[in-house]
Amino acid sequence: MQSPFLLENESAYQAWRSRKLENYPTHAAQLIVEVGDPRNLTQVEYEAILGRCRKTNMAVYAGTTGADPDKAIPRLLGKRLGLERLDCNMLADNDGLTSLKVVESSPRQGYIPYSNKPIKWHTDGYYNTPARQIWGLQLHCVQSSAEGGENALMDHEIAYLLMRDENPDFIRALMQPDAMTIPARVEEEGVARPDATGPVFSVHPKSGDLHMRYTARTRSIAWKQDAATLAAVAFLERLLGSDTPYIYRARLESGMGLICNNVLHDRAGFNDSPDKKRLLYRARYYDRIAGTGVSEVYGL
Ligand SMILES: [Fe+2]
Numbered sequence: 001m002q003s004p005f006l007l008e009n010e011s012a013y014q015a016w017r018s019r020k021l022e023n024y025p026t027h028a029a030q031l032i033v034e035v036g037d038p039r040n041l042t043q044v045e046y047e048a049i050l051g052r053c054r055k056t057n058m059a060v061y062a063g064t065t066g067a068d069p070d071k072a073i074p075r076l077l078g079k080r081l082g083l084e085r086l087d088c089n090m091l092a093d094n095d096g097l098t099s100l101k102v103v104e105s106s107p108r109q110g111y112i113p114y115s116n117k118p119i120k121w122h123t124d125g126y127y128n129t130p131a132r133q134i135w136g137l138q139l140h141c142v143q144s145s146a147e148g149g150e151n152a153l154m155d156h157e158i159a160y161l162l163m164r165d166e167n168p169d170f171i172r173a174l175m176q177p178d179a180m181t182i183p184a185r186v187e188e189e190g191v192a193r194p195d196a197t198g199p200v201f202s203v204h205p206k207s208g209d210l211h212m213r214y215t216a217r218t219r220s221i222a223w224k225q226d227a228a229t230l231a232a233v234a235f236l237e238r239l240l241g242s243d244t245p246y247i248y249r250a251r252l253e254s255g256m257g258l259i260c261n262n263v264l265h266d267r268a269g270f271n272d273s274p275d276k277k278r279l280l281y282r283a284r285y286y287d288r289i290a291g292t293g294v295s296e297v298y299g300l
Pocket of ligand 1: 265
């Protein structure tokens with residue numbers, strides 16, 4: 001398998017790289033697709049969303065459902081794009097989606113996703129076991145906050161590309177199976193779990209697709225203490241803190257949503273008001289968006 005994401009495949013990498021960067025969007029507006037009802041996309045709407053996902057691993061849709069809280073809105077859109085196998089965390093609602101909002105009572109109280117605090121750069125499920133890696137992610141906004149709550153977004157394949165261009169040793173370090181450990185019993189989202197040790201970058205053995213586990217958190221994380229890993233992590237931190245045009249910033253308003261192959265993202269802090277209390281649905285999947293695989297898009 002000639003995945004461009006394996007370091008030994010230099011010519012496949014160069015071929016993928018030049019096509020990836022060709023006409024690569026540099027403004028968040030280019031990610032946005034206006035649709036009618038996300039539960040029932042037209043073929044044109046579907047193709048517009050899919051096309052963006054094939055290029056940047058993400059799309060933002062702006063539908064006409066407003067503050068309609070129907071969970072079928074994200075679920076049916078996800079299904080149309082091939083996202084089916086939901087990851088259900090302990091605090092998910094009964095249907096497997098998670099309602100992200102400010103919660104002032106247990107068990108969610110005290111966990112950052114259920115607060116109005118900023119969330120640092122990460123991919124979702126970075127503490128999941130290898131068997132339960134998150135490949136697909138959706139956010140759907142029912143109600144935006146009175147102010148704040150923007151997301152920054154970066155295609156993880158672009159992060160990989162910029163790191164590999166700078167120094168392939170960064171990639172080698174972050175592909176080590178013990179590069180990043182989230183210690184046991186960290187109570188992020190209230191889930192008790194064993195040590196989660198694994199690489200940052202990994203390549204799916206069959207599809208050749210790239211997966212990324214990452215968090216910019218600085219507490220309760222153990223990076224491999226070798227010079228190469230620490231240099232790679234420092235470079236990635238600088239990249240995510242820079243004003244590169246590859247970082248998009250967008251605020252989801254009522255009826256809008258993000259569908260992506262678990263790209264890097266953060267969230268700004270926000271403030272609710274009595275009639276503008278932020279509510280987002282989140283769905284995590286073991287699937288990538290159908291038709292966006294590296295072999296399907298690039299024929300490698
Ligand atoms: Fe997230």
